Amino acid sequence: xxxxxxxxxxxxxxxxxxxLFTLFALYSERKISAFMQDRLGPMEVGxxxxxxxxxxILKMLxxxxxxxxxxxxxxxxxxxxxxxVSVYLGFAALPWAPGLSPSSLNLGLxxxxxxxxxxxxxxxxxxxxxxxxxxxxxxxxxxxQMVSYEIPAGIALISAVMISQTFNMQEVSIKQGILxxxxxxxxxxxxxxxxGGLLAWNIxxxxxxxxxxxxxxxxxxxxxxxxxxxxxxxxxxLVAGFHIEYSGxxxxxxxxxxYSMMFLVGMIGVILFLGGWNxxxxxxxxxxxxxxxxxxGWGIFWVLIKTLLVVAVQIxxxxxxxxxxxxxxxxxxxKVLTPLAFLCMLISGIxxxxxx
Amino acid sequence: xxxKLFNVFNTIGxxxxxxxxxxxxxTESRTIKPITDDNYFAQKSGTTTxxxxxxxxxxxxxxxxxxxxEMDDCIVCDLCAKICxxxxxxxxxxxxxxxxxxxxxxxTKRLYAAKFDIDMxxxxxxxxCTVVCxxxxxxxxxxxDRSTLTLNEMVYKFSDMTAAxxxxxxxxxxxxxAERLAAKQxxxxxxxxxx
Numbered sequence: 001x002x003x004x005x006x007x008x009x010x011x012x013x014x015x016x017x018x019x020l021f022t023l024f025a026l027y028s029e030r031k032i033s034a035f036m037q038d039r040l041g042p043m044e045v046g047x048x049x050x051x052x053x054x055x056x057i058l059k060m061l062x063x064x065x066x067x068x069x070x071x072x073x074x075x076x077x078x079x080x081x082x083x084x085v086s087v088y089l090g091f092a093a094l095p096w097a098p099g100l101s102p103s104s105l106n107l108g109l110x111x112x113x114x115x116x117x118x119x120x121x122x123x124x125x126x127x128x129x130x131x132x133x134x135x136x137x138x139x140x141x142x143x144x145q146m147v148s149y150e151i152p153a154g155i156a157l158i159s160a161v162m163i164s165q166t167f168n169m170q171e172v173s174i175k176q177g178i179l180x181x182x183x184x185x186x187x188x189x190x191x192x193x194x195x196g197g198l199l200a201w202n203i204x205x206x207x208x209x210x211x212x213x214x215x216x217x218x219x220x221x222x223x224x225x226x227x228x229x230x231x232x233x234x235x236x237x238l239v240a241g242f243h244i245e246y247s248g249x250x251x252x253x254x255x256x257x258x259y260s261m262m263f264l265v266g267m268i269g270v271i272l273f274l275g276g277w278n279x280x281x282x283x284x285x286x287x288x289x290x291x292x293x294x295x296x297g298w299g300i301f302w303v304l305i306k307t308l309l310v311v312a313v314q315i316x317x318x319x320x321x322x323x324x325x326x327x328x329x330x331x332x333x334x335k336v337l338t339p340l341a342f343l344c345m346l347i348s349g350i351x352x353x354x355x356x
Numbered sequence: 357x358x359x360k361l362f363n364v365f366n367t368i369g370x371x372x373x374x375x376x377x378x379x380x381x382x383t384e385s386r387t388i389k390p391i392t393d394d395n396y397f398a399q400k401s402g403t404t405t406x407x408x409x410x411x412x413x414x415x416x417x418x419x420x421x422x423x424x425x426e427m428d429d430c431i432v433c434d435l436c437a438k439i440c441x442x443x444x445x446x447x448x449x450x451x452x453x454x455x456x457x458x459x460x461x462x463x464t465k466r467l468y469a470a471k472f473d474i475d476m477x478x479x480x481x482x483x484x485c486t487v488v489c490x491x492x493x494x495x496x497x498x499x500x501d502r503s504t505l506t507l508n509e510m511v512y513k514f515s516d517m518t519a520a521x522x523x524x525x526x527x528x529x530x531x532x533x534a535e536r537l538a539a540k541q542x543x544x545x546x547x548x549x550x551x
Contacts, residue, residue, distance in 0.1 A: 034382075035379045038404050043407060
């Protein structure tokens, strides 16, 4: 019985986290974009508009469920659920701190990637079910984009997995810090097993992973349909893309999925490349900074800080770069990112065999 | 190829630097100055939003916004209603039985305005009415924000007469006209008799 209770509690906590994060990200995105454009952003609801996101959600909750008469009712109703659940399930395998992971799957990364791909189906369902040309165009673009960008993203992740030799996200994290059993070599030469900190992160264990991380980061932007890869929802051409016909709570779920996806892809990158819950600070002689800042509380803190920084960069990029054209998007993916990702994978193999 | 790649990173970097610069400059916000201020364009950084209902740009005294009519000076000549390109002014006049008084510039008033409505929802702020007004009683003011809940409230009623008063004047006019007609006919009658 307790067994199931824990499951329910963990699931509820994760859901609460995604919802809270979405509200927070919504507000911070509006504020950041406003400041970048010399505006003030929301200012009226609460101090400095801090309750604006709650007001927005309250408004959405009150709204009517509108199903267009020409829509495919089953697909239309199911789509937001499929979209959200596929992202939400991805959180199951992410470790938050040493010994703290909702589910320590052996095939964690594999599972996350598989379950994230399901979102594509949800988007296609939404686009097709809406029976709206904009929605359909948006979802077709989205599917083409997400399926294409999963290849460089996946291969970039694989090159990190080759260094870590495991799909288990918790073990990947352990192998990037002072809790590791194996020796960790900074740039393949200097033993930093007991120093830890920044120096033990995957991108510093094998420096070509910096490129792999860049590839993954760019591809992850495309996967969560963020600018400059937001052609599926291109406001100026497709109005809102696949979620144009949605209203009220259903729209809120699509939104929730989008922002949770931002956090999820950010966190996957953080875990595989930037040390996960491992501390930033190395041990320096008798000043055991890494030892002092490792633990459950610290783990959650570090992983949150790192991921929020990545999300902030995503937002920063969104409000800076213009949208790519469809053909540019595809040629960039297939002609630049994919070969580079393969190159990274090759170097990873060589690195693993020769340097580690 | 190499140059192109460099260009890509260079331009992305420039863009990101620009937005980040604005982001950090947002700690300052623009001070609100009237446009007549010499330093109006001096502030180059910081947020520029004016939080409207709480903050307002100072206006010059002679604004060209909503119309106002000084009824004491109005001689109800109807010129403003005639020149109005969008027909937003509606005037109904009643002839007075005697001279009502004088406007501030000395013109004698001979008409009552039973109705003087300006529909601000229609007004296009061209200001032609203020130009043609012989007594300069219709003017543009510096009021620009008069939000209303219903469209009807956008019709500004300037007439200072009540419906009862207007009716009185109308009846007085009718009696006077009837009297004059009777007097005229009475004056004509003896002629006919003599014929």
